[in-house]
Amino acid sequence: MAATQLSSASALTLKSLPSYEGLWSSRGSPSVNVSVVYPNSARRSFHGLIASAVSVSAAKYTSIKPLGDRVLIKIKTVEEKTSSGIFLPSSAQKKEQSGEVVAVGSGKRVGDDRLPVAVEIGKEVVYSKYVGTEVEVDGLSHLIVKEDDIIGILETDDIKDLKPLNDRLLIKVAEAEQKTAGGLLLSESAKERPSIGTVVAAGPGVLDEEGNRQALPVSTGNTVMYSKYAGNDLKGADGSDYIALRVSDVMAVLS
Structure with missing residues (x-):
């Protein structure tokens, strides 16, 4: 042979x-x-x-029209190198969670009415990790997601200006303890991830069966305790830690 x-x-x-x-x-x-x-x-x-x-x-597509409450997002390009010009391996490249809305469906049906999608074409949005279906349109990576998978709308390049949708909250995470009770400095790996923070932005609430918004039980400025492994971790332009989560993941309001 x-x-x-x-x-x-x-x-x-x-x-x-x-x-x-x-x-x-x-x-x-x-x-x-x-x-x-x-x-x-x-x-x-x-x-x-x-x-x-x-x-x-794989088949190539030139245009896609989402149906229902689905949204087509052009994924933001992944940074392939550091600010100093060093190329990052695929394992070190940060998975993007933001992109530009390029098409929307006709909306979700509530009773006899159809409610339009809450995001507009051209808006920059942040979506949850590991959601949607990735497709290639005109050689660029896009994602089809449900409207409910979109965390919020980015008004600027800084995550602190995120406008949450529906029942989601944007929380600035409290700083981790730097020392033990006895005064010993903690290493980064030994610092416990806090589950307390301050609400910096809140969504308008979810829609009921009649299409009315239900007010959230927490508001901007509240200090809250939330489930330890809930939500999506986000980083502000100044390095501050934020988390976006649903109000159902908040366990208590602290005073």
Whole structure:
């Protein structure tokens, strides 16, 4: 058996063989190309062919129209290098949670009415991690998410100016304790993540079945205690820690 190594002289595409018609698709579907290697002595016989590589090309899209309360977001480009010009490996690149709204659906149906989506085309928004479906439009990465997966609208480049949607809150996290009760300095790994902070912005509340907003039980300026592993961690322009979470994740208002 000849070595299974691809070259322009020893590889062919199965599309040229009538007996392999089921391996490629027709209009609009992803195309499948299979490259095979065969012995030089058996170029006229295709028995015992070995597929050495299979590649699937995803369908390309030029436009997408979201349905219902879904939103199409153009994902913000991931920073591939530091401010000093050092390239970051993929594992060190921060997963973006923001982007520009490029298309919206017709809205969510409530009773006999259809409520329009609360974000407008062209707005910069922040969305929850690990939500939505990623698609490629005109060579750029986009995300289709439900309106409820959008945390809020970014009014500026600083997260402190985030305008939360629905029942979400933006909380500035209290600083972690730097020392133990005995006065010993704590290392970064030993500092306990606080679950207390100050509400800096609050959403308008959720809609009931009649389309009316329900007021939130907390407001801007309240100091609150929240579930330890809830929400999305965010970083302000000055390095301050923030968290965006639902009001249901708040356990108590502190005074």
